[in-house]
Amino acid sequence: MARKEPRTETMEINHRKVSFPEGVTVHRAAELNGVYIPSLCSHKDLSPFGGCRLCMVEIEGMRGYPLSCNTVAQEGMKVLTDTVMLRELRKEILKLILSEHPSSCLVCNERTECQDYQGTIRKAGVTTGCRFCPNDGQCELQDLVEKIGLTEMDYPIYYHGYEPEHDDPFYDRDYNICILCGRCVRMCQEVRGTSVLAFTYRGPRVKIGPAFGRSHTEAGCEFCGACVDVCPTGALADKVSKWDGKPDGCYVSTCPFCAIGCQIELYHKNGRFSKAAANIDPEVNDGQLCVKGRFCLPEVTHHFERAKKPMLQKGNYFREVSWAEALERVAAELKGIQPDEFAMLVSPDLTNESLFAAQKFVRDCLGSRNIDSTARLELGGGLGLWSKLFSLPISIKNIAQADVILAVGLDSRFNFSVVGTKVRKALDRGAKLVTIDPRDSNLARYTDDWLRPLPGREGLLLKFFADSLAGRITDLPWVAEETTVNVPLLERALEILSSSKDLAVIIGPQVFHYDNNEALGDSLMTLAERKNTNFIPLYFGANARGALEMGVFPEIGPGGMSSRGQGIGLEEIVNGSKRLKAIYLVGDIPFFERPDCDFLIVQDIYLPPFKVDAFLPASTFAEAGGTLVNMEGRVQEVVQVENPPEGAVMGFMRPDWRIFADLANSLKGNSMNYKTSQDVLREIRKTVPDFPARLGRKPRRMKAIDHPEIHKPTVGKTSEGDFLLVAEPAGYRHRGIDISSKVGGLGELALEEGFRMHPGDIDSLGLKNGDRIRLSFDNGKVSAGGAVRADVECPRGVIYYTRPVVFGGLKHRRELLPLYILKQNPIRVNVSRIGT
Amino acid sequence: MSEDGLTTIGQEFKGERGDLIPILQRAQDLYGYLRPDAIRMISRWLKISENEIFGVATFFAQFRFHPPGQHHIKICLGTACHVKGGEQILTIATHRLGVGAGETTADGKYDLDRVACLGCCALAPVVAFDDKIYSQMSVLKIQRILDGQKID
Known part of the structure; x- marks a missing residue:
């Protein structure tokens, strides 16, 4: 969409002629022209606030000292930013700000010596000197004091004496250091639309926090960390890297946790990856992240349970061995078996390089067709449908330009947050939002029309809208009755949708995981092929699109070429229809128990929860470079941050592609001669026709793969029961583990735990929050138990639970095992209480 | 609700x-x-x-987040009342009720508030008990009022 470029105007800053785009503030105009005006509260994404008053300037013809951050720059303005008077004023203002801020690190006499002699050598390392701010050395306020040249304080220091807040996961808050610049509050309210943070009380008692002194968790915090990123002081700090000190540097990389592919900055200290922060990348995330990308990365790669050494089952013992021995043994085992007796399962969280090397290893080196990926489970509805969806011009960025947004089954708090911020941006520009979601969600809070159908009937509504917009005849009263949505609400939604000139349709992952949605595929395509429609299908599994392009499925080869004949895939392994001699699991463990085979090889970053014959330790996103394909088709780079020498201390992890190459060399010699990930990339470019020659991060449209869908057999009969049980896809997956099992904070939030029910339903069953319940279906032939959790967001009469694809880490998820035989979702169940 | x-x-x-x-x-x-x-x-x-x-x-001072007490005690600390010892009266009331100004007792009986002026400075120091104004208060008198209230 062509947008009008703002006009360029000129003005004079410090007697120099500068030009700036129309409509920006004086502060921004100066910034764009490289003139520094001190400020603590202004931020490019936030509304002008005028809180710190440090950015005052002199403008010819204007009375007093206007603030540059909330004065719009005008043609011909004459601005002075650094006069003697301004300097004096700024000094005084800064002193006033500091009179409520512990300032020993800023103006202390001993400051220079203190820095030099802080580390004292004794038997144990001791730090002397003041250490109450985690931001020492990387603090905007400190920098400003230096720049303004403040060396002494005339005002008495008022110390608030607030208790530092450590109760919530992921970040600590010490409001004694807060200078009330309001960046976090504006970020939370304007950009994120979460509004957890607000200024409370007034005068000297002003403090930032949620209502009624609640914890952030209770107040509905998404833990996106945007507030931490904009805080100019150390008031808000990551728990994980709080006392690491100033990082040595950072790399811009791609978040490996979901298919949005946000650009992140990976900071490192002493060669170790220390923390992640959002990168201001206008293409995808524009400085925003979700809890996974912001806080969960370091713990996933540095967790103490990380498996770092190759291991082999030797007799009764599971032993650590050298790479040479492990490779030799695995190669020997693989040599002895027929291609048809072997199968490999790969994770959609691997990089393109690793996926490509995996399929090449299986197809070329072992001559087998049996390679499959758990991406199949994440891409509900079939790979054919998804290849069609990927052939659409998907654009996350353009959601912000839509005038009407239709969001189906999307809750952008903890997953796909970046999509949520774009929706928010569009709404700020006056867009209308129609939400289809049986569950209450954060989007339902600011929606214009919230349709709350029975779970599983979203597809019907979508079909209705698709047909109506395409001008086909539809039966509104029938649809209203089937979906239990009010007719007026439906009419209103239709009115909003048909008024759209620029429609964005966002389909949450849940929608693809219902099994009774035969019409879904057609209606999605009808909607998507409508003119001026930006269609965004969401799924878990970061590189599932890459998996489709690299061709790690029995029926699909590299470049979407359908390979002839049927190989053995996930389904056959799960239902055990053919017994295999060797199974090779790369990344994901889609089983509760060891699959039946003679030799089981697992290549992963954590040990699986069952006995294996060979374990090969793989590198994580921090230790190996590579590329990922996001949902728009952008090929984006994952940058290697850590390069530890192989050894007993740092471990023996190797990139997945290298392990395949090593194995191939032990088997056949030199058939996969890869030295670096670039070598693999080169070969991908040769083999996969659509793969870009340069990593330009451009969105691409995939060629739709035309291959017959394997239709899931739909179970005809409907079971009886008082409640509807809905399985939700799990969002915290990464390479075979549930992230929440490794990241303490995410475990604490326990977002995906238990059977979630409306508190009213829990009461009516005579239960309490946390009680254990038993669900039975099919007249009690099958049953499963677990804890119940009150969740006001659930509709009445519905129970939600999370059905994970990968099972690493969380032992109690085994309780859900009986639910896996259910082909139906949603399904009617009866609920009873366990015990008395 | x-x-x-x-x-x-x-x-x-x-x-x-x-x-x-x-x-x-x-x-x-x-x-x-x-x-x-x-x-x-x-x-x-x-x-x-x-x-x-x-x-x-x-x-805004006008909004409150706890149920109001049954009785509302306002202690004036305007200029005249302040000069004539309103502060001590507030201290006594604070001690007796066990709550600070602007708070409500745990049993929900009393609200204690400090106000800037009740408009009858000639009677200073002044305490308003619900709608009744008590004039020329002293440390003893406020105690008596509170005692009296506790009896009925």
């Missing part, structure tokens, strides 16, 4: 952001204070988060 009350209030407004303060005032009239569940309903309706509403409401 009577949701009807709030719903009736809702009908008088358009549901715009700017209606927040009048709605809060009406809600406080209805329940005597701003109940968390009332704030939740208002939040849903105006599409403003509870935290933002709390931020706005705590800025």
Whole structure:
């Protein structure tokens, strides 16, 4: 969409002629022209606030000292930013700000010596000197004091004496250091639309926090960390890297946790990856992240349970061995078996390089067709449908330009947050939002029309809208009755949708995981092929699109070429229809128990929860470079941050592609001669026709793969029961583990735990929050138990639970095992209480 | 909670952001204070988060977040009352009731407030007990009033 470029105007800053785009503030105009005006509260994404008053300037013809951050720059303005008077004023203002801020690190006499002699050598390392701010050395306020040249304080220091807040996961808050610049509050309210943070009380008692002194968790915090990123002081700090000190540097990389592919900055200290922060990348995330990308990365790669050494089952013992021995043994085992007796399962969280090397290893080196990926489970509805969806011009960025947004089954708090911020941006520009979601969600809070159908009937509504917009005849009263949505609400939604000139349709992952949605595929395509429609299908599994392009499925080869004949895939392994001699699991463990085979090889970053014959330790996103394909088709780079020498201390992890190459060399010699990930990339470019020659991060449209869908057999009969049980896809997956099992904070939030029910339903069953319940279906032939959790967001009469694809880490998820035989979702169940 | 009350209030407004303060005032009239569940309903309706509403409401002295006590004690600390020892009277009341100014006793019986002037400076120091004004108060007199109240 062509947008009008703002006009360029000129003005004079410090007697120099500068030009700036129309409509920006004086502060921004100066910034764009490289003139520094001190400020603590202004931020490019936030509304002008005028809180710190440090950015005052002199403008010819204007009375007093206007603030540059909330004065719009005008043609011909004459601005002075650094006069003697301004300097004096700024000094005084800064002193006033500091009179409520512990300032020993800023103006202390001993400051220079203190820095030099802080580390004292004794038997144990001791730090002397003041250490109450985690931001020492990387603090905007400190920098400003230096720049303004403040060396002494005339005002008495008022110390608030607030208790530092450590109760919530992921970040600590010490409001004694807060200078009330309001960046976090504006970020939370304007950009994120979460509004957890607000200024409370007034005068000297002003403090930032949620209502009624609640914890952030209770107040509905998404833990996106945007507030931490904009805080100019150390008031808000990551728990994980709080006392690491100033990082040595950072790399811009791609978040490996979901298919949005946000650009992140990976900071490192002493060669170790220390923390992640959002990168201001206008293409995808524009400085925003979700809890996974912001806080969960370091713990996933540095967790103490990380498996770092190759291991082999030797007799009764599971032993650590050298790479040479492990490779030799695995190669020997693989040599002895027929291609048809072997199968490999790969994770959609691997990089393109690793996926490509995996399929090449299986197809070329072992001559087998049996390679499959758990991406199949994440891409509900079939790979054919998804290849069609990927052939659409998907654009996350353009959601912000839509005038009407239709969001189906999307809750952008903890997953796909970046999509949520774009929706928010569009709404700020006056867009209308129609939400289809049986569950209450954060989007339902600011929606214009919230349709709350029975779970599983979203597809019907979508079909209705698709047909109506395409001008086909539809039966509104029938649809209203089937979906239990009010007719007026439906009419209103239709009115909003048909008024759209620029429609964005966002389909949450849940929608693809219902099994009774035969019409879904057609209606999605009808909607998507409508003119001026930006269609965004969401799924878990970061590189599932890459998996489709690299061709790690029995029926699909590299470049979407359908390979002839049927190989053995996930389904056959799960239902055990053919017994295999060797199974090779790369990344994901889609089983509760060891699959039946003679030799089981697992290549992963954590040990699986069952006995294996060979374990090969793989590198994580921090230790190996590579590329990922996001949902728009952008090929984006994952940058290697850590390069530890192989050894007993740092471990023996190797990139997945290298392990395949090593194995191939032990088997056949030199058939996969890869030295670096670039070598693999080169070969991908040769083999996969659509793969870009340069990593330009451009969105691409995939060629739709035309291959017959394997239709899931739909179970005809409907079971009886008082409640509807809905399985939700799990969002915290990464390479075979549930992230929440490794990241303490995410475990604490326990977002995906238990059977979630409306508190009213829990009461009516005579239960309490946390009680254990038993669900039975099919007249009690099958049953499963677990804890119940009150969740006001659930509709009445519905129970939600999370059905994970990968099972690493969380032992109690085994309780859900009986639910896996259910082909139906949603399904009617009866609920009873366990015990008395 | 009577949701009807709030719903009736809702009908008088358009549901715009700017209606927040009048709605809060009406809600406080209805329940005597701003109940968390009332704030939740208002939040849903105006599409403003509870935290933002709390931020706005705590800025104004007129809003309260606890049920009002049965009796309202206002101790004047205006210029005249201050000069004639209002501060000591407040201290005594604070000690006797075990709450600070602006708070309500745990049994919900008394609200203690300090006010700037009750407009009868000639009678200073002044204490208002519900609607009754007690003039020329002393440390002893306030104790007597509180004793008397505790008896009945």
